[in-house]
Amino acid sequence: MKAFMKILCAMLALLCIGSVIVACDNSGDKDVSASGGTFGIVYKDITIKLDDKAESILSKLGDPKYTDNLGDCGGIGVQTKYTYDDIAVNTLKEKDGEKIHKIALLNDLVSTSKGISIGDDEASVKEAYGTPSSEANGKLTYKSGNLELEFTLKDGNVTAINYRRIV
Numbered sequence: 001m002k003a004f005m006k007i008l009c010a011m012l013a014l015l016c017i018g019s020v021i022v023a024c025d026n027s028g029d030k031d032v033s034a035s036g037g038t039f040g041i042v043y044k045d046i047t048i049k050l051d052d053k054a055e056s057i058l059s060k061l062g063d064p065k066y067t068d069n070l071g072d073c074g075g076i077g078v079q080t081k082y083t084y085d086d087i088a089v090n091t092l093k094e095k096d097g098e099k100i101h102k103i104a105l106l107n108d109l110v111s112t113s114k115g116i117s118i119g120d121d122e123a124s125v126k127e128a129y130g131t132p133s134s135e136a137n138g139k140l141t142y143k144s145g146n147l148e149l150e151f152t153l154k155d156g157n158v159t160a161i162n163y164r165r166i167v
Contacts, residue, residue, distance in 0.1 A: 041103060041163075043087055043110070050147070050165045054091040054098040058082060061089070076167045086110045092167070102164040112161060116151070120158045125151050 041048050046060045058064075061084060070079040070090070078093040079101065086109050090102035111117035114128035125140055126132070129149075132140040140151040146167070152160035 041087070048089065048100060048103060050100050050103070050163070052100045054089075054100055057089070057100060058091075090164075101167075102162065104163075105161040112149070116158065116161070118158050118161060122153055122156050122158075125158060 044061075046057065048057050048061075061082070064082040064084050066081075066083040068081040068083070070081055072078050076092065080091050080098075082089045082091070083106075086106055088102075088104040088106060089100060090104075091098045092101035105111070105118065108117045108119045112128075116125055116128050122140070129140075129142055133143040134141045138153045140153065142149045146165055148162075148164055148166055150160075150162045150164075151158050152162075
């Protein structure tokens with residue numbers, strides 16, 4: 001019976017997590033979902049999804065404030081971070097080209113699809129998203145397949161929101 005309840009809880013959690021991810025800003029931007037469960041954001045009328053080809057997204061976003069070459073972290077491929085006013089977008093060079101690998105929300109002007117932004121408290125995150133897949137080291141992590149939404153907390157408040165594809 002315990003095993004059945006764990007499976008049932010896991011299935012319900014996955015259903016909830018499917019609607020979790022990621023972001024909208026206060027101008028009405030919203031999260032989007034493509035076939036296959038890839039989620040992304042609409043930021044300044046530009047749809048950005050994990051695994052999108054980076055070239056077209058980056059050209060639409062325009063010149064970033066900063067560009068950082070992160071190198072080949074852990075042997076997964078060369079990563080580059082593009083920082084804009086409200087978001088940062090990491091790309092990963094793969095065999096079939098450079099793709100969107102991570103989206104980070106940088107300030108309280110951008111929020112998740114459930115209205116959580118930097119500065120909100122832990123209780124608000126849990127009220128919006130439920131029980132996290134893991135909770136350790138000041139982080140609440142919600143996972144669905146190879147997708148992850150992570151809230152970093154300090155003194156009970158959200159200090160960072162990251163959405164990434166795990167490779």
